[in-house]
Each structure stands twice: as structure tokens, then as C-alpha cells.
Amino acid sequence: MSARILLLLPGALLLASCSIEHNAGPTQYRNVSIDAAGADSVHATLNMGAGVLRITDGAQKLLRADFAYNIPSWEPVVNYAKTGARGELTIEQPKNSRATIGNNRYTWDLQFSNRIPIDFVVHFGAGER
Numbered sequence: 200m201s202a203r204i205l206l207l208l209p210g211a212l213l214l215a216s217c218s219i220e221h222n223a224g225p226t227q228y229r230n231v232s233i234d235a236a237g238a239d240s241v242h243a244t245l246n247m248g249a250g251v252l253r254i255t256d257g258a259q260k261l262l263r264a265d266f267a268y269n270i271p272s273w274e275p276v277v278n279y280a281k282t283g284a285r286g287e288l289t290i291e292q293p294k295n296s297r298a299t300i301g302n303n304r305y306t307w308d309l310q311f312s313n314r315i316p317i318d319f320v321v322h323f324g325a326g327e328r
Contacts, residue, residue: 238286250305
């Protein structure tokens, strides 16, 4: 009997340490457009834990982004700054995002300019890309 308890204990501790959200609601949409502000090149960092990530080119400005999400605390955070001739762009899923149960929607459609050199660093968890 005690051997069974010892086998179940690690799984129970793992589940007890998880924080799970149940507050999925209606899908919210957010559009962002960023001008390069004269940058000659851009370093872009994308941090997405889970979801659908689509990247295309052809934007008139540096970035045209369309976000769709149904968990309010998952609203993407977008920051852009220009230092000298180089731009720094960061798009990330909030760090306080937790695992969820149910029908979740989290999509990033990112369209970048093909007129400005961009180097990417992408940190991506589970999902489609």
C-alpha cells in the first residue's frame, strides 16, 4: 500500500504546484502598427509560450500586427525603441500567463516590412508556427 502512495506522490505534487486559469471569454482583438522611426536595421525578439504564430512580409511600416486572444491576461506586450540607427522590437506573451483548460485562442499575425533588415530571436513553446 505505501509503495502505491510513493508512486502517486510526485504526480500529486506536480499538479498541486500548477496554477490553472478558467477565465477564457470572448475573443478580443488588438491591432498594432509600428513605424521604424528611421532605423536602418531592427532586432526583433518574439516570446510566445503557446498559440499560433504567423509571420509574413509586405507591411508598409516596420510592423503590422493583429492579435486575437480570449484570456484577458494574455494580451501581448509590444515595445519598440530606437537607439542610434538600430531599432529594438519586443513582442511577448505576458510572463504571468498560466496554463489553461478549455477552448483557448491565442494568435499572432505579424507582417513585417521587407525594406528594413530584421534579425529575429524567437522563443516559442507549443503551437503552430
